[in-house]
Amino acid sequence: MDTSNKVILTVACTGAWPQKSDTPYIPLTPQEEADEIVRCADAGASIAHIHVRDDAFKASMDFDKFAETVRLVRARSNIVLNLTTSGGLGLSDEVRMRPFQELRPEMASFDAGTMNWAHTTIFENSPSFLEKLAVSMAECKVTPEFEIFDAGMIYNVLYYIKKGLITHRPHFQFVLGAPGGMTAEVKNMMFLHEVCEDNLGSNFTWSALGIGKGHLPIIYAALALGGHVRVGMEDNIFYRKGQLAKSNVEFVERVRRTVTEIEKTIATPDETRSILGLHVDSPAIA
């Protein structure tokens, strides 16, 4: 299959932080999120990156909420599932890993380092956690998506590759514009891409997202450079300045229009599985 003109489009519908008071359109319950993911899949999204909330709609790694969301989506859609391992702060390693260990999505996020978050708290991904995460994801045949907030995080991934803990061809998600990480500027994205190329040649895949006003420049530059892209209310609740997105579908449709204009197409979930070399024998949850 020639996949050279395919763009993998990830949608992150919910995230950890936005509340209904920020935007009434954010899906928060498992049913709301599953419905939104199915709508995004119907509009062409390739991958759903999933967070869940607790009963007070706060950031959470509640296993039952993940299980329900995954069950509801799998019943209605073939979209690739990517579960977060960073759904809250200060949680135990076991709580962070249980959803992918038991639900076996094809992908899960791997935040490749620790950083100060918004000048208020620590986004903690300790060396011991990252080693455990690498080993467990390999055992579970869940492909890591290496979320890169800063250049040093790429070097952490390279270290684990050298150590033999990561054997799957790495797939990076450049997360630009998070408070405490690299800003959402095209020059930063190009630098991260260059670091990957210098160290891995063409033996990696990558995607990018921009939070805030860098959202569109990052998407357009990623597409121009041959990368994949992520959109969704986890990263941006505004469709454009002063205008809330009424649905994550709006973001999906905008990328689909853009991709079409540059003579590319959005990868279907099965094409995404092929491009990223995902394990397709993940057991379905009952």
Ligand code: ZN
């Ligand atoms: Zn996330």
